[in-house]
Amino acid sequence: MNATAESGNATVPLDIGTIRETAAILLGPDDAPDALPPAPCELDTLTAMLRGHMELLIPEVEAKAGRLLRDSGLRHRGLAYVGEAKRKLRLGDGCTPPVRVAVARKLARCVKALCDHYENLDAEQP
Template identity: 40%
Template sequence: MGINADEPAPPEPESLPPLDFATMMDTARGVIASETRLSDGELETAARRLRGHLALLIPEAEARLGRLAEAGVEEARRRLTAGPGLLGPGRYVHCLAQSVLTLCDQLTPTGCGVVLRWSRDPRCVGLARLELRKALADWGLSVLEDSAVLILSELLSNAGLHARVTPEQVIETRYFRSSGGLRIEVHDGSPDRPRPRTADPEASDGRGLLLVEALANEWGVAERVGPGKVVWASLSVPLVRPVERDGS
């Protein structure tokens, strides 16, 4: 059965450093909302501002949260140093903004997640799904439940099959609420990185990561402090647009 992970308590609000998280998050949200309408010059300005935010957020997250923010920091650093590349300026700015939101969420009290540890017992997958449903209900994110539960099941089942688990190296799940949705992380002691593969049509397994890839907005694998890796996936709340009135 899951137990609370032995992680440092999240910082109290009054102990937060003088970083303007609200402004950073407003900038990131504004970029995401208007990215398709920005000119090349505006995209360049937005990218420069977001890179400046990440340059402040990455060391702050490492110092204050350590392993709790590890995957988000790794992804943010990769985006910060990679440049637009094949993504193009619009998609690159969107990715920078997502990293800003992820780190801001983790550094503020509302971004503290649910961290649980499990054995390789297959029954733990059902218990982990239950805890995820509870968290989603508490956060008002039940709209993501179907996809989130399927993603968690695949990642946790995969870790249970392949992870090198000892009493000192349990499997760990982490659920984080973000400004636009949810981030799921599964930590295990195996350095082997999972890769999607084409399943045998007659096989009963082998489709797990293809399902994760289809359901998640983003997913990936990152190193962690100590042995093993973290496999993560993020989901965004669907954008509901107001119905336009006839003749408006």
Template identity: 40%
Template sequence: MTATQQDSSTAPVDLAVMREATAILVNRDATAALLPENTDVGVLTETVRGHLAALIPELELAAAKLREESAARYCVLACISEAHGKLSAQPSPRYGGAISYARRLARVLNALCAHYEKLAEL
């Protein structure tokens, strides 16, 4: 089973929707995007957190099918670990507050989307 194939117990991963959510927060080069007026950062943050919650288990399953010494496996597991760290963190005024936290989550979601696409090619 490739990374894009789903078993019957999981919903399909929609990378386009995930990337649309991240595009509101960060540009293609991962720099801060100008937020649309009246943007609810809390809703955006929860949306990105939800996408991460859906994507991480799919990547863990795909990585488990790779050889233990595989560079691709190591990279995806390292990125998943980074995502878990960001998910367990809280927004901090010291690091830019709620919007910066949402952008950090968006960047790691973008990275996981890229890993998902690469694993689908293997």
């Protein structure tokens, strides 16, 4: 769980555990759709954090997938999910409270999946 992201010329380690915890706040313990949403001010903060996490995870997953053999199924799944994550980043925040919660939960599920892909790709590196 020692992902890194480039910041200028230095690399900064990503804390995958903390990133997962941020996503879990919105999803509840079992990714239940009836999990209580956070307060509106917390929702804005969590949504911004999730977007930031995605912006850090996407290039990491993309780079790891790109290093696998071209015919690797794991490579194809990783790159496909990177494309999906990029599309999710283009979602607006929503105008009504229920839509804002739904968007935040979509981002949280995406972050969770990116973490999974990162770890799976990390295990598969040559």
